[in-house]
Amino acid sequence: EDKVVQSPLSLVVHEGDTVTLNCSYEVTNFRSLLWYKQEKKAPTFLFMLTSSGIEKKSGRLSSILDKKELFSILNITATQTGDSAVYLCAGNNAGNMLTFGGGTRLMVKP
Amino acid sequence: GAVVSQHPSRVICKSGTSVKIECRSLDFQATTMFWYRQFPKQSLMLMATSNEGSKATYEQGVEKDKFLINHASLTLSTLTVTSAHPEDSSFYICSARDRGYYNEQFFGPGTRLTVL
Numbered sequence: 001e002d003k004v005v006q007s008p009l010s011l012v013v014h015e016g017d018t019v020t021l022n023c024s025y026e027v028t029n030f031r032s033l034l035w036y037k038q039e040k041k042a043p044t045f046l047f048m049l050t051s052s053g054i055e056k057k058s059g060r061l062s063s064i065l066d067k068k069e070l071f072s073i074l075n076i077t078a079t080q081t082g083d084s085a086v087y088l089c090a091g092n093n094a095g096n097m098l099t100f101g102g103g104t105r106l107m108v109k110p
Numbered sequence: 111g112a113v114v115s116q117h118p119s120r121v122i123c124k125s126g127t128s129v130k131i132e133c134r135s136l137d138f139q140a141t142t143m144f145w146y147r148q149f150p151k152q153s154l155m156l157m158a159t160s161n162e163g164s165k166a167t168y169e170q171g172v173e174k175d176k177f178l179i180n181h182a183s184l185t186l187s188t189l190t191v192t193s194a195h196p197e198d199s200s201f202y203i204c205s206a207r208d209r210g211y212y213n214e215q216f217f218g219p220g221t222r223l224t225v226l
Binding site for chain 2 (some may be wrong): 048078
């Protein structure tokens with residue numbers, strides 16, 4: 001059974017801090033790893049990672065995948081209150097089925 | 111592009127009634143749609159996968175007679191919660207896979223179901 005574990009479960013930081021969110025996975029016939037941001041409604045897509053060691057970047061957010069260690073991190077620099085959300089990672093297998101981690105709840109205080 | 115809508119966004123119903131939730135891909139053809147359930151402060155749990163024109167595949171522990179899924183066209187899938195009970199209260203999210211973007215699922219905005 002595929003399994004995705006995220007840490008920490010929750011995090012409280014102040015604006016301007018940098019945070020690193022962790023995601024480890026065990027996915028049979030792994031195809032890709034995806035990061036999502038979820039506020040009040042459904043998740044919104046952030047990144048899809050397929051290759052090891054190649055950083056993907058979007059503004060203050062960046063993510064990288066380590067396929068040897070079965071691990072990914074999501075970095076957010078210079079955090080803002082608008083970054084407060086639940087961040088989900090999901091492993092995608094060859095059948096294109098997503099297994100979600102439990103999420104990291106990030107709160108950014110002014 | 112790649113917009114998925116859900117209707118209704120919120121529904122409150124009495125115990126024992128049935129509720130239908132629609133999921134539509136607005137600007138693409140979705141050969142596969144997925145239904146997830148999310149309880150408060152928990153992650154998304156896949157309930158079932160539906161392919162257009164065929165029966166849905168349910169995940170272990172999900173009652174297919176209780177959660178009826180129909181994927182009648184390439185742009186519409188419906189989830190009917192039959193004889194709803196308070197423990198069915200949850201956030202239901204659908205996603206759709208564009209046949210042109212095989213690796214990516216596009217999520218609908220979700221439907222919050224409250225069963226009294």
